Amino acid sequence: MAYVDNGVETTKGTPTLGKKIWYFIQATSAAAGSKAILPAAQTDGSTSIEGDSIDEQTKFGRVVMPSTNEDSIELSTYVVPGDKAIDIIKDAKHNGHQVKVWRVNVDKRFAIQEQDDAEPAQTHQAFPAMFGYGVVDSLDIDDGDDLVSADYTLNIIGKLTDGTFPLTDEQLSALEELAKFERPGETTGDFGSDDLGQ
Template identity: 55%
Template sequence: MADPINNGVEIVTSKPLLARKVWYFIQDVNEPVGSPAVLPAWQTDGTTTYGGSMVDEQTKQGRVVAKSTDEHSVELSQYYAPKDTSINIIKNSKAKGDYVKVWRVEVDESLAEVEGDHNVYPAEFGYGLVDELELSDGDDFVETSYTLNIAGTLKSGKFPLTDEDLAQLEAIYNYERPGETTGNFDNRPPTPPN
């Protein structure tokens, strides 16, 4: 008889990731090289699904299960802002049948790695085809949701963000001195890319 084996257990104690630290960025596939990704305005939810199907058959020796396909998708929800270019990207891509580039980025300080003069964060990237775009006109804000079905599978990598980018992501406006700007904070032109 073989000696009993006890390999122990591994305990993971890292802190859970806050959902507000996960940002989704999109880009029209027809944008020229060097164009920035777009952060959809007023994101409320994002869901990334790593789905797929299996071949599941019974044999005389028992059940046989094997992976058949990968079916990844990204579903995003946000409040509709008429000047938000991300909605036009989704609408145009749906109408033309074009893909949309999409990134899921985990923007947590504990995950940052230095790369030159900026940090990079864990990200997944894919080309998504717009399955359905829904604008929900209820009693409150207009809600928008859409699903991007990923061609192939999502690919892992690193997404670059500067300190200035992070400051813009985490605040709807910055400190101002008197008379520095004019107009409501939500009616200003988008911040130009770096």
């Protein structure tokens, strides 16, 4: 027998932070051209790539074959006034609608430049994403002594598909920004209040 050594492959680097994974949703009834919704105050998210397999014993040994895809996404958020995400999930559950969902890795190390088909000289920043149509399995709203929280599970129809999600640096900054720097007397009112203004 000939000696074979094809070597090994290793990867070094800093792992991806969980806070760099953002989940976006959209109602399937949203008009074409509508914006995706970033659920406010996301605390946790998990993506399960699962499915059944056929596992049978025969006279000649075991037969194992893939059978179904059963992907799902679970999200946990705090309930924030004005956040459309909870209403989208609740409406989908009550009325039997599906929800579009994207899992996006916004770590700049993974950003790519995509060419604009309309203007080939221009490129746009995009991030790796998984997308699927989800059926709401459950929506749990916890009204305990602390912050009101919501947990929901989306069972994906078929399977999650890979693609990209465009986000400009300005959009990233706006989504990451909690409070911008301001000078004394520039605004009035509490942070997060509707009357915060000049």
